Structures are given as structure tokens and as C-alpha cells.
Amino acid sequence: MDIMRQLFRTKLFQPERNVLRQCLTASDLILLGIGAIIGAGIFVLTGVAAATKAGPAIVLSYVLAGFASTFAALCYAELAASIGGAGSAYTYAYAGLGELIAWIIGWDLILEYGLGACSVSIGWSGYVNDVINAIGFQIPDQFLKCPFEGGLVNLPAMGIVILLSCILGLGVKQSANFNASIVLIKLIAIAVFIGVAIQHVNPINWSPFMPFGWHGVVSGAALVFFAYIGFDAVSTATEETINPQKNIPLGIIGSLAICTVIYILVSFLLTGITSYTTLNVKSPVAETILNLGHRLTAGIVAAGAIAGLTSVILIFMYGLSRIFFAMSRDGLLPPLFAVVHPKTKTPLFIISLSGLIIALLAGFLPLSTVAELVNIGTLAAFITVCFGVIFLRHTQPKLHRPFKTPYSPLFPILGILSCGYLMINLPGITWLRFIIWLIIGLIVYFCYGQSHANGHGVKS
Ligand code: ALA
Numbered sequence: 454m455d456i457m458r459q460l461f462r463t464k465l466f467q468p469e470r471n472v473l474r475q476c477l478t479a480s481d482l483i484l485l486g487i488g489a490i491i492g493a494g495i496f497v498l499t500g501v502a503a504a505t506k507a508g509p510a511i512v513l514s515y516v517l518a519g520f521a522s523t524f525a526a527l528c529y530a531e532l533a534a535s536i537g538g539a540g541s542a543y544t545y546a547y548a549g550l551g552e553l554i555a556w557i558i559g560w561d562l563i564l565e566y567g568l569g570a571c572s573v574s575i576g577w578s579g580y581v582n583d584v585i586n587a588i589g590f591q592i593p594d595q596f597l598k599c600p601f602e603g604g605l606v607n608l609p610a611m612g613i614v615i616l617l618s619c620i621l622g623l624g625v626k627q628s629a630n631f632n633a634s635i636v637l638i639k640l641i642a643i644a645v646f647i648g649v650a651i652q653h654v655n656p657i658n659w660s661p662f663m664p665f666g667w668h669g670v671v672s673g674a675a676l677v678f679f680a681y682i683g684f685d686a687v688s689t690a691t692e693e694t695i696n697p698q699k700n701i702p703l704g705i706i707g708s709l710a711i712c713t714v715i716y717i718l719v720s721f722l723l724t725g726i727t728s729y730t731t732l733n734v735k736s737p738v739a740e741t742i743l744n745l746g747h748r749l750t751a752g753i754v755a756a757g758a759i760a761g762l763t764s765v766i767l768i769f770m771y772g773l774s775r776i777f778f779a780m781s782r783d784g785l786l787p788p789l790f791a792v793v794h795p796k797t798k799t800p801l802f803i804i805s806l807s808g809l810i811i812a813l814l815a816g817f818l819p820l821s822t823v824a825e826l827v828n829i830g831t832l833a834a835f836i837t838v839c840f841g842v843i844f845l846r847h848t849q850p851k852l853h854r855p856f857k858t859p860y861s862p863l864f865p866i867l868g869i870l871s872c873g874y875l876m877i878n879l880p881g882i883t884w885l886r887f888i889i890w891l892i893i894g895l896i897v898y899f900c901y902g903q904s905h906a907n908g909h910g911v912k913s
């Protein structure tokens with residue numbers, strides 16, 4: 454503890470301890486959003502969701518999940534522009550709904566971003582291994598699987614998390630530039646896929662369109678909702694954005710709109726070029742295009758998928774560090790988490806610590822089954838944000854709102870209902886795990902957060 458205190462007092466950690474660098478533009482934010490949104494959802498989950506849940510109607514699942522996300526995104530845009538803060542939904546809840554609700558949402562966001570980064574890094578490892586195998590090399594099995602799966606450690610998953618933590622530590626502009634280049638790769642890959650797939654569509658593949666009925670479409674939507682998660686991470690960049698009141702709504706809504714169009718196109722084409730029954734494989738988009746005889750395109754799609762997964766991990770880890778930063782600045786978590794390095798202007802300590810923890814989890818746990826926890830956590834945050842818009846319009850009608858959710862309270866209510874509908878379609882075991890996570894959070898709050906809170910969050 455003494456060492457910690459001394460470290461905390463050193464010059465390195467003193468000047469402008471809690472101030473981040475304001476340098477992100479609207480295009481940085483749109484790319485940040487696309488970076489966080491397009492990843493395992495479209496490149497991996499679409500296959501299993503089409504094959505086992507929705508059939509060719511997976512496109513409707515995407516439309517449905519897109520609606521739920523749009524209502525939530527509009528509410529996020531309103532609160533981010535009028536309240537601001539690096540803590541996203543946590544900060545809005547603090548300003549409008551009080552400390553305990555804010556804590557619960559903050560804890561919930563830690564689950565979303567932490568577990569999200571972790572599960573996507575495990576998927577990343579699988580994809581990279583496929584590519585390494587395809588070019589004739591092999592990583593020994595014990596370095597690809599965690600002990601629960603008969604291996605020693607998942608080294609690639611650990612490696613990517615550590616590498617991305619280092620990039621995040623360098624500075625937010627550096628991270629945004631790195632993100633922009635990998636987003637470009639994935640967008641090119643998607644464009645190439647669309648260009649090739651359009652020539653191979655056979656309408657017979659769309660029949661029967663809804664083999665599992667409407668129920669299949671809805672449970673498919675609850676699963677592919679994962680593909681939309683990430684636009685909310687844009688709101689964690691509020692304190693690092695130039696003119697956030699205008700640019701954050703642009704970043705959130707712009708990135709979601711672009712990705713929704715891409716998802717509808719890709720899922721429609723994917724089920725049009727092959728029978729949905731063939732899609733339950735690890736890399737459905739790349740494999741389908743390979744089966745059509747397009748080796749080069751399949752390689753480009755695989756590269757795009759790896760780029761996609763990389764940017765998702767990067768932005769989720771970015772979001773996680775900013776949530777920790779905001780909660781710590783309000784006293785709910787130890788003060789060291791909010792210390793900003795004077796040179797890089799990034800919360801270096803918490804980036805390193807969370808990077809280390811995520812790397813360990815990714816290396817030693819089989820987290821794939823826990824991915825649905827990310828969905829339930831995110832849906833809970835979305836519902837709170839929609840509710841926050843209705844509540845704040847009522848309690849603080851004069852609050853300056855540079856962006857307003859249209860048709861309020863109708864749209865926020867539709868957001869609550871659609872997210873709630875997706876939530877109740879998640880498996881019982883996911884609910885149980887989520888409740889256990891929240892109980893652990895309440896214990897931490899009552900043992901630490903409540904007595905250390907400094908009330909700053911109320912003034913956000
Ligand atoms: N939306 C992100 C993905 O699909 C989480 O990987």
C-alpha cells in the first residue's frame with residue numbers, strides 16, 4: 454500500500470491528474486464507432502444464427518436488433534450531448550438517477566466491455582490460427598487452448614490484448630489513427646465480399662425464408678444484437694472530443710447507420726449465395742466465399758474479419774478504461790484508476806491493469822459461452838439510458854439539449870420495450886450469471902464505493 458501511495462505522489466502522476474486530451478473529431482468518432490461495431494457479430498455469429506435460429510430471415514433479425522439499437526442510440530446521443538462525461542451511461546445515471554443506479558450501470562458496463570474484449574480476443578485467436586494454418590504453419594494446440602479445454606494457455610488471445618493495451622497507453626489520437634487504418638481494411642473486405650456475392654445470388658436459397666418461424670427471428674435478433682454493440686463506446690470518448698455536443702451524436706448515429714446498412718446487405722447476400730443450413734461454421738463469410746471458388750476474396754474477407762475483431766477489442770478496452778476512469782474520479786473506485794499520465798494524457802495505470810486482467814482471462818478461461826452475458830449487460834445499459842431520457846425530460850425540462858431524441862417519450866419507450874423483449878429472449882443461465890455479477894457489484898459498492906464517493910458525479 455505504501456509503495457502505491459509513493460507512486461501516486463511522484464511527479465509522473467501529479468500534474469493535471471484527471472484531465473484527458475481533447476483531440477477527437479467527428480470522423481474519428483464515426484470510425485471509432487465502426488471499429489467497435491463491426492466484428493465477431495457479422496463475421497462469426499451471423500452463420501450460427503442463420504443456421505440454427507432464423508434461416509434466411511436472419512436479415513429480419515438484423516432489422517429488429519437494428520431498431521432496438523437505433524432507439525437506444527438516439528437516447529445515448531441526447532444524454533451524451535447534454536450531460537457528457539467519459540463514463541457514458543454510468544455518468545448519465547449518476548446525474549439523473551442517483552449514485553446506486555449509477556454504480557449498478559457502471560458495474561454493468563465493466564462487464565460489457567471487459568467480457569466483450571475478452572470473448573472477442575478468443576475469437577480473434579481462432580481466426581488468426583485458421584489463417585496461419587492456411588499458409589502452412591501450425592501453432593501447437595497447447596498454446597491455443599486454455600486449461601479447461603485441454604491446453605495450457607491461449608497465447609494469441611493474450612498477445613493481442615497486451616499489444617492493444619500498449620497502443621491505448623500511447624495516446625488517444627494514436628489509438629484513433631491505428632483504429633482508422635484497421636477499419637479501412639475491414640470496410641474494403643466487406644465491399645469486396647458484397648461485390649463478389651452479388652454475382653452468385655440464387656433466390657432458391659431464400660426459400661423457405663422463415664424455417665424457424667417468428668420465434669426464430671426474435672431469438673436470432675437476441676443473438677445478433679451482439680453485432681450492434683459498440684456504438685455506445687463512442688460516448689465514452691466525450692471528454693476527448695472537440696465540440697462534443699455536436700460531434701458525439703454524429704459519431705453515435707453515423708456509425709450505427711452505416712453498420713446497419715452493411716449488416717442488412719451482408720446477411721441478405723450471405724443467405725442468398727448458399728443454403729442457410731451450411732452456415733454453422735467458425736468463419737461463415739470467408740468459408741462460403743471460398744466454397745464458391747474465390748480464394749483471393751476469401752483471403753481478403755479473412756483479413757477483414759481479423760481487422761474487425763482487432764478494432765472491437767481495441768475500442769472495448771478503450772471504453773473499459775474510461776468507465777473505470779470516470780467511476781474512480783467520482784470516488785467509487787480507488788483514485789489510482791483515474792490518474793492520467795502527463796505525457797500521453799491517458800489513464801495509464803488502469804489501461805495496464807485492465808489489459809493484464811483481460812489478457813489473463815482470455816488466456817486461461819473458455820469464455821465463448823459467456824458472450825451472451827455481454828448482450829444482457831448492454832441491453833440493461835440501453836434500457837437505463839432510454840429511461841434516463843424520459844426521466845430527465847421530466848425532472849430537468851430546462852436542461853440545455855443540443856441533440857434531442859425525436860418523438861420522445863415514444864422512441865425511448867420503444868427502446869425500452871424492444872431491448873426488454875430481446876433481454877427476455879436470452880437463456881435463463883445468462884440471467885443467472887448476470888444477477889450474480891450484479892450481486893458481486895453491490896457487495897463492492899457497500900464495502901468500498903459508498904463510503905469513498907465524493908459526489909462529483911452528481912454535478913456532471
Ligand atoms: N459488435 C461487436 C462485434 O460484433 C461486439 O464483435
